[in-house]
Amino acid sequence: MAASSPPLPAGATAEPLEPARVSGWARDDHRAAFAIFARGCQAEPPLRASVPVPAALAAVCRQAGRLASAGPVGPHAARRFFERHFSFWRIRPPAAPTGFMTGYFEPEFEGSLTRSDSYPTPLYGRPPELVTRLPGDDWPGMDAALSAARRTATGLEPFHDRTAIETGALDGRGLEVLWMRDPVDRFVLQVQGSGRIRLPDGSVTRLVYSGRNGHAYTSLGRVLSEREGIPPAEMTMDRLIARLKADAGFARDLIRLNRSFVFFARRDDLPADSGPIGGAGLPLTPLRSIAIDRTVWPYGLPVWIDATLPDGDGGMGRLARLMIAQDTGSAILGPARLDLFVGSGARAGHRAGLIRHPVDFIVLWPTEPGRP
Template sequence: MVHQTMKIRIRRAPSASNKINHMAFPSLCLPRAHRMWGALILGMLASCASPPAPGPAPDPSITAPAGPAAATTATVIEQPRSRWVPVGWDALPGWGGDQIQFAWPALLRSCQRPAPAWTRACAEALALPEPTEAAVRRWMQHRLQPYRVEPRDGAASDGLITGYFEPLIEARREPDAQFRVPLYRPPADFGKRKPYWTRAQLETLPAARAKLRGNELAYVADPLDALVLHIQGSGRLLLTEPDGRQRLVRAAFAGHNDHPYRSVGRWLVEQGAFSLEQASWPAIKAWARAHPKRVQEMLQINPRYVFFREEPLPDPSIGPLGAQGVPLTPGRSIAVDRESIPYGTPVWIDTTEPTPAPVPAPRPLQRLVMAQDTGGAIVGAVRADYFWGWTEGAEEFAGRMKQPLRMWVLWPRS
């Protein structure tokens, strides 16, 4: 492994940022454990700020013609949890305004593991000689058919989009006065005992604690940093070795103790810390700062415990692997319900920019993304989790995102 000396600004869990660098999101992971940051951490849905950089005005020469003609030869496609209704390109709100070429690298990554229906289309996409905005748009409108995603029962096609991210946390290989909260590799008897010890047992019972001894992967400075990693299922560690050298590595999901997740946010609402409407990750952090002696009590109401393995991160610009098995792209990858949308499907989303309240009229967020991930909390026909990446501010965006959503899939023509 190549050792790297890096200068990276770390935002620890108790801190908050109200800005995010959208240079990390063109035009604007995690292993299968995480999903739906707002819902999992709160047991409810929370709502984020700072819009993506606006793209250029649409080029009239490459926008789709008006009218439903493109949909007339296609038929409805039934999925286990959704139905796809063919539409014309003009039915996609904002289709002419997105810089869809910035979604092209994410599409090519999905083409590394194409679904059978995508074999021919992916071969064509990979062979596209100059993927300019005009060329990508022409290829899509010629090769793909848009479909509106609806529930199978014909209910309203409005759904929900939340957000998730990959934490970036400072850590130490050895504990010191500040970095004292351990992250663990799976113990030797992991998998032999099901379910494994609960969180409270692993933190208090001598017999359970003995199983963890010697399996410390790294140490973080705050129990809320560890909580973030346990909920997301993986994250980046800026790891300082005993000799002072720093490396950027990934703490990847290696399993959990087979106990259900219980929401710390829900528990705090039940305790009267704040109302359901006020619940958010910043609110949880504020409560923890105000009640440091009760943080351990709060954490132990959740019996689930996650174990990690260390993975090298030679290229920090590459995202974590999603459930499709390809790296996620900030601002261009989403998690979906596989029973509604297969992996590797381009999806047009119509939602609004997550903004702090009160905002009278949030601006539209309409863009092309790729279905490359999933999660236990992402269930339903029109349901998505938006990957915010790992840069400063991603935590706040993901933790507050709860937006109405409409979706269209783009599928190869016969």
């Protein structure tokens, strides 16, 4: 029986492939991808809800976990596992020949657990009245574009946008989890969705995504590129940050064009060498974890990518390997759109900011669940 293709939004296409036709497949380190996959499709509950994990995928995730717990899985066995339990499908978005990839990272900033003149910018925890729209939720009378709302005595209402929050909408409620040096650092942290904060005593606290206000995300890089005539390919995250840091008033006004506002929680239990927690609720692995559109794809899905990307040192290199979908993002929209987790720190941030490239996006869709 022919394998069933994955469900896709209108206009997108799925081309079946044999593994032998996937360039670079035989040369990958399948053990690395298998080890990540075997940790599970998602935590329960995940940090950010996605479309439900299909029963077939959940079954294969569990089987991988059992194999991993029984002892080391060698490279050949890991490769055969994916070939046996998945069919391969090249995904093409509507009106485009390939997918599109950006990069993200876990930044580190200076901050404090107490407010001061050096650290005046608050970072907020999730307000208790914030309600996140889950896939399939129907909110009559609410803008369909809103992904969250606030619960009131009379029903749901749009949550405060960024400008309202920055001008005091949440003041006096004790929601601050820490303070940062300036709104630009906070903006970068909110774009990346997680981070490390180095406190004045030298210790580090970890931050994980805890929700957002539900308003649409606006790319400030795109806005600045259009306003100042900068070619999109030259509008890197480094260039955007430098422009924002140079003029506090300009930064305030530009940042407020992005009405989306992200909330965080502290996770001091995370090991220092662990990756940040992605939307699936599991630690991310550099250059193996990706963020996908959570309204199209479930967490835990293996995805083969093939792209030529900046190496961060002025050169370009091919990245062809098996990834695991473990995260999502407000700007990651579409069936062949992905965000590559590059790593932690400034070097990873520099490379991540350079990535805006076409990518061959091949989904591994589960078949024959539970086969031994």
